[in-house]
Amino acid sequence: MSDDIRRWSDELARDPSSLVFLQLGEALRKQGQLEVALKIALRGLDRHQRNVAAHDLVARIAVDRRDFSRAFVEWELVLKIQPDHVGAMKGLGYLCFHQGRLEEAEQYLNKAAASGGGGDVRHALRMVRRTPASTAVPTVEATASKPAPADDPQYLFADQLLDEGQTALLLDTNGFVLAGVYLDVDGKNVSADIGAQLSGISEEVRRSTRHLDIGEWKAITFETHAAVIAMAPVANDNLMVIAASRATPLGLLRRLLERSSAFALEWLAGGRRGGDTP
Amino acid sequence: MSSPFATILDVLTRQRGVRASLIVSERDGVIVDASVRFGQDGDRIAALAASMYRKARLSARAARLGAVSFLQLDAERGRICAVGGGGDLVIVVVTDPQANVGLIRMELLKALDTFQETDDGLPSEGAKRQGEESR
Numbered sequence: 001m002s003d004d005i006r007r008w009s010d011e012l013a014r015d016p017s018s019l020v021f022l023q024l025g026e027a028l029r030k031q032g033q034l035e036v037a038l039k040i041a042l043r044g045l046d047r048h049q050r051n052v053a054a055h056d057l058v059a060r061i062a063v064d065r066r067d068f069s070r071a072f073v074e075w076e077l078v079l080k081i082q083p084d085h086v087g088a089m090k091g092l093g094y095l096c097f098h099q100g101r102l103e104e105a106e107q108y109l110n111k112a113a114a115s116g117g118g119g120d121v122r123h124a125l126r127m128v129r130r131t132p133a134s135t136a137v138p139t140v141e142a143t144a145s146k147p148a149p150a151d152d153p154q155y156l157f158a159d160q161l162l163d164e165g166q167t168a169l170l171l172d173t174n175g176f177v178l179a180g181v182y183l184d185v186d187g188k189n190v191s192a193d194i195g196a197q198l199s200g201i202s203e204e205v206r207r208s209t210r211h212l213d214i215g216e217w218k219a220i221t222f223e224t225h226a227a228v229i230a231m232a233p234v235a236n237d238n239l240m241v242i243a244a245s246r247a248t249p250l251g252l253l254r255r256l257l258e259r260s261s262a263f264a265l266e267w268l269a270g271g272r273r274g275g276d277t278p
Numbered sequence: 279m280s281s282p283f284a285t286i287l288d289v290l291t292r293q294r295g296v297r298a299s300l301i302v303s304e305r306d307g308v309i310v311d312a313s314v315r316f317g318q319d320g321d322r323i324a325a326l327a328a329s330m331y332r333k334a335r336l337s338a339r340a341a342r343l344g345a346v347s348f349l350q351l352d353a354e355r356g357r358i359c360a361v362g363g364g365g366d367l368v369i370v371v372v373t374d375p376q377a378n379v380g381l382i383r384m385e386l387l388k389a390l391d392t393f394q395e396t397d398d399g400l401p402s403e404g405a406k407r408q409g410e411e412s413r
Contacts, residue, residue, distance in 0.1 A: 184342045193340035201333050205351065208326040212319060214372075215354025222334045225344030229334070243341070 005031075012040075017047050025057050029064060032154065032181070032189055037061050052082045059091055066158055068095055084115045093124060102128055153179035156267060160260045165245040168256075170264045173237040175199025179267065182243065194241070202237040219257060221250065230257040234264045286369070286389045287313040293385055295377025297356070300370045301393070304328045304335075310367060318372060326351075327360050327370040335362075348383055361386040363394050 008024035021044030028037035038061045045054045059074035072095055078088035093108035109117070109125040156179040157168035169180040175195040182191045201220075209217045221230045223246070230253050231241045240261045244253055283301045290299035291313045300312040300320060307328035314320045335346045351358040356375055359382055362368040369389055373382060 182341060190340050190342075194337045197337035197340050198333055201330065204329060205326065208322060209351075209353045209356075211322055212326070212356070212372075214356030214358075217351060217353045219352045220330060220334075220349065221352075222338070222349040223347045224338045225347070227338075227341075227343045229338070229343075243343070 016043075019044075019048070019051075019053075022051075022053050022057055025061065029057070029061050032064075033183070034061055034065050035183055036188075038065070050081055052078045052085055052088075055081070056085070056087050056091075059088070063091070063095075066155060068098070071095060086112050086115050086117045086121070089115065090117060090121060090124070093121075093128075097124070097128055154181040156180055157260050157263065160263050161256065166248070166256065167243050168260050169194065169241040169243075170234065170267075171195045171198060171239040171241065173200070173203060173239075178238065179264070180241075182241075198231070198239060198241065201231075202233045202239045206233070206237070219254065221253070228253055230254060232257055232261050234261050235268055238264070238268065240264050281311045283311040283393065284313075286393055287311060290369070290371050290385060290389055293371075293373075293377070293382055295374040296371050296382065297374065298323060298370075298372040300324055300327070302328050302360075302368050302370050303366055304331050304362060304368045305366050323358065323370065323372055327358055327368060330358075331360050331362055331368050348386065350379065350383075359383065359386060361390045363390050365394075367393070369393060 005024060005027050008020045008027070011020045012018055012024060021040050025037045025041040025044065028034075028040065038058070041054065041057045041061055045051070045058060048054050055074045055078045059071040059078070062068070062071035062074060071091065075088040075091045075095075078085045079092075082088075089108045089112035093105045093112060096102070096105035096108060106125065106128050109121055109128060112121045113125060156170070161168060167180070167182050169182050169191055170178040171194075172178050175198055177191045177195050180191070181189055182194055184190045205217045205220070209215060217233065219230055219232045221228065223229075226246065227243050228246060228248055228250065229241065229243045231239055234240045240257065242253060242257045242260055244256070287299045287301070290296060298312065298314040298318045298320065300314065300323060301310040302308070302324040303310055305328075307325035309320055309324045312320045312324075314323075330351060331346065331349055334349050338344065338346050345362075345364050347361060349360045352375075354375070357373045357377065357379065358370065359373065359379065360368050360370045369386055371382060371386065373379070
């Protein structure tokens with residue numbers, strides 16, 4: 001895959017009007033490099049404004065980024081250009097379903113089925129028809145056949161953060177990523193690298209603070225040229241890490257850390273309870 | 279014999295709530311100079327501060343966030359604050375939990391400026407460390 005990405009990147013650099021941006025954007029999306037994928041897709045869309053595949057790609061990246069309104073706009077544009085585009089109908093059906101707009105979801109999925117949509121469309125349609133209209137959105141998400149981005153641990157803290165410049169990562173005691181994601185300035189996922197560098201810090205600090213008789217540690221905050229980072233222990237030496245831009249007041253960063261830590265604690269406890277249930 | 283860092287440490291130790299101030303080698307966690315109140319375990323503080331600072335620096339590098347300037351550890355009954363300027367040496371203070379961290383941060387950053395002037399005559403450890411890390 002990385003060879004393909006390199007090859008497509010080279011090709012796009014040689015010929016910026018090439019349609020290879022579609023494959024490159026899709027490959028990057030699948031790798032979780034959403035910011036880079038979006039940049040590539042939007043640049044391609046600038047040059048090919050009536051290309052339905054380009055709009056479809058931007059919509060799918062938007063769904064992964066939980067930017068549902070953008071996804072909605074893009075798929076509606078696809079249907080204006082190509083009214084029988086099955087992918088756009090399925091996408092809009094999914095978005096409506098996700099938002100609890102079941103009648104509209106059924107309409108889109110009906111159209112998709114009539115336009116030749118496959119077994120997955122029929123399955124989705126059956127599920128929409130079975131879902132009571134009063135079902136709350138979270139329940140709808142939980143019963144959806146396609147996993148919603150919110151179910152992906154990478155997006156666990158999306159609702160806790162206040163803007164796109166903030167990021168959250170939950171690491172286990174060995175520095176392995178449990179949830180959240182950290183993308184660097186190029187959109188590369190560096191969560192594992194950060195986890196590796198911070199592995200063991202929680203236990204080491206706990207041992208030392210006890211020995212120094214300053215009690216249990218509550219938080220570590222540090223400033224770099226580009227960001228402020230705060231971390232705190234969460235249940236059994238797991239580590240919650242929050243990063244934000246330098247402009248973020250430290251007090252606000254602490255609030256984010258506390259909120260995300262509480263959320264992570266609940267999530268970890270919930271996971272254990274789920275595991276115990278037969 | 280007075281070390282070149284004695285004045286810096288004196289200024290820091292005079293701040294309200296400061297229990298200890300140290301100059302520490304980030305590479306090996308060893309004390310270069312220190313002003314520590316009776317009962318404080320200087321070696322343990324140095325080892326912990328150096329390790330935390332090093333982990334922060336390496337994780338910031340992995341995330342491409344640039345150099346670490348100020349670091350603060352909050353515990354139930356005390357705080358440890360540290361600043362570094364890109365070289366091997368880090369200035370560390372241990373404070374009471376009620377100490378004014380904003381003020382101490384400013385004093386540490388001021389001390390870092392003075393320290394970098396003082397440190398000019400000493401061998402550069404940063405270059406040595408970078409060489410080791412690239413291996």
